[in-house]
Amino acid sequence: MKKKVGVLALQGDFEAHRKALERAGADAVEVRTQADLDTVDGLIIPGGESTSMLKLLHIENLFEPLRAFGQHKPIFGTCAGAILLAREVSNPAQESFGLMDIAVERNAYGRQLDSRIVKLDGDVEAVFIRAPIIRSAGPEVKVIASYNGTPVWAEQGRHMVATFHPELTADTRVHESFLRKI
Amino acid sequence: MVMNDDFRLKTGLAEMLKGGVIMDVTNVEQAQIAEKAGACAVMALERVPSDIRKEGGVARMAQIRIIREIMETVSIPVMAKARIGHFTEARVLEALEVDYIDESEVLTPADEEHHIDKKAFKVPFVCGARNLGEALRRIAEGAAMIRTKGEAGSGNIVEAVRHIRTIVKEMKQLTVLGKEELVHEAKKLQAPLELVEWVAEHGKLPVPNFSAGGIATPADAALVMQLGAEAVFVGSGIFKSSDPEARARAVVKAATYYKDPIKLLEASEELGEAMPGLDITKLPEAELMQTRGW
Numbered sequence: 001m002k003k004k005v006g007v008l009a010l011q012g013d014f015e016a017h018r019k020a021l022e023r024a025g026a027d028a029v030e031v032r033t034q035a036d037l038d039t040v041d042g043l044i045i046p047g048g049e050s051t052s053m054l055k056l057l058h059i060e061n062l063f064e065p066l067r068a069f070g071q072h073k074p075i076f077g078t079c080a081g082a083i084l085l086a087r088e089v090s091n092p093a094q095e096s097f098g099l100m101d102i103a104v105e106r107n108a109y110g111r112q113l114d115s116r117i118v119k120l121d122g123d124v125e126a127v128f129i130r131a132p133i134i135r136s137a138g139p140e141v142k143v144i145a146s147y148n149g150t151p152v153w154a155e156q157g158r159h160m161v162a163t164f165h166p167e168l169t170a171d172t173r174v175h176e177s178f179l180r181k182i
Numbered sequence: 183m184v185m186n187d188d189f190r191l192k193t194g195l196a197e198m199l200k201g202g203v204i205m206d207v208t209n210v211e212q213a214q215i216a217e218k219a220g221a222c223a224v225m226a227l228e229r230v231p232s233d234i235r236k237e238g239g240v241a242r243m244a245q246i247r248i249i250r251e252i253m254e255t256v257s258i259p260v261m262a263k264a265r266i267g268h269f270t271e272a273r274v275l276e277a278l279e280v281d282y283i284d285e286s287e288v289l290t291p292a293d294e295e296h297h298i299d300k301k302a303f304k305v306p307f308v309c310g311a312r313n314l315g316e317a318l319r320r321i322a323e324g325a326a327m328i329r330t331k332g333e334a335g336s337g338n339i340v341e342a343v344r345h346i347r348t349i350v351k352e353m354k355q356l357t358v359l360g361k362e363e364l365v366h367e368a369k370k371l372q373a374p375l376e377l378v379e380w381v382a383e384h385g386k387l388p389v390p391n392f393s394a395g396g397i398a399t400p401a402d403a404a405l406v407m408q409l410g411a412e413a414v415f416v417g418s419g420i421f422k423s424s425d426p427e428a429r430a431r432a433v434v435k436a437a438t439y440y441k442d443p444i445k446l447l448e449a450s451e452e453l454g455e456a457m458p459g460l461d462i463t464k465l466p467e468a469e470l471m472q473t474r475g476w
Contacts, residue, residue, distance in 0.1 A: 055220030112281035
């Protein structure tokens, strides 16, 4: 049976993630409410603006349910999603779920003109768009790939983060590695 | 069509704005209100379209000081407008490192034949369009995002609806045509065959397709999104209403829950007065902004 994976669809590139999940062989659904969340076995928090997502999470009373979901089910955060999963956020400081022991600095490479596409080890193409940087990671965090000396793809137990956008490439390996956690 | 890295980065940022609301702001205070309300980006300009309409005169790129202050204050992407064809205004905005440039019919056009050669820039551009031919010409010039024009500053959704419906219908029609018919369509649309073929194959634009021009209420935002827009620009609609903060929050909510009538009802309650609206059929032709651009 196909794994049923949700994509948080409050704002951002949730459609690209939905398609990437389907390419990787999963059943993808958009999650906008608690009822949607109750039907999925894992969740992706997409790229987008973390401030917009936070605002909607609070207006719709989804912040605590989402944190609780992460206590027993896997979450994969890309870019804005990685910011929301972090223990600590800077530039500026903002609230986050604290589900992974990482400290993240927002827009750390600079503005859109500093966005870039690079190749990581293992020939993984990484699309960075106004990306954050993981400034520190705790001992429980396993770094899967780095770029310019800082982690860009990491996991801790059931959770995973990428500061780049695997959903904007044709390569499904990053999504497949998340599906193995479910 | 060529999806090189440069183009992927430009459309990539537009992907991140989907499902969101880009709000026109004229100062730091408004930008902060927009960010706090959940805007996914702000558009920095000197006067909102309804004031440009009222006051007349030449509308130009905003003062650099204002744009810079806004960029220094908010953490969300900051866009700014350049006049149609004014490639040096665009170079100034690129040097300032704004995140997106809107080559906009809301400002007074600087060139009545040519648009900016947007492929020559590293910064991404958004352009307005009323129909598929116009959208594809802008994409051919290098636009990485299209927004339907609507009628800016009117508070009247009718033109935005007309434009999104037109583009969606024209795209659907292409999907059932044969190769030789597409050649004829490309001629009629005055757009490159390569782009016409891409749309015929995929049934959508090769760049994100947003909506603008006349959105004044949460229901307006939800309407254009149900018709096919992937995000909305709100110009005068927020800061010309009686309670900008509440309205900004409500439109953000409506852009996410555009298919959910219960959530739209919640978003539509206790909003105060919307901006005053204009009957577009009563506007003299010369006052229309949507007819600017070629």
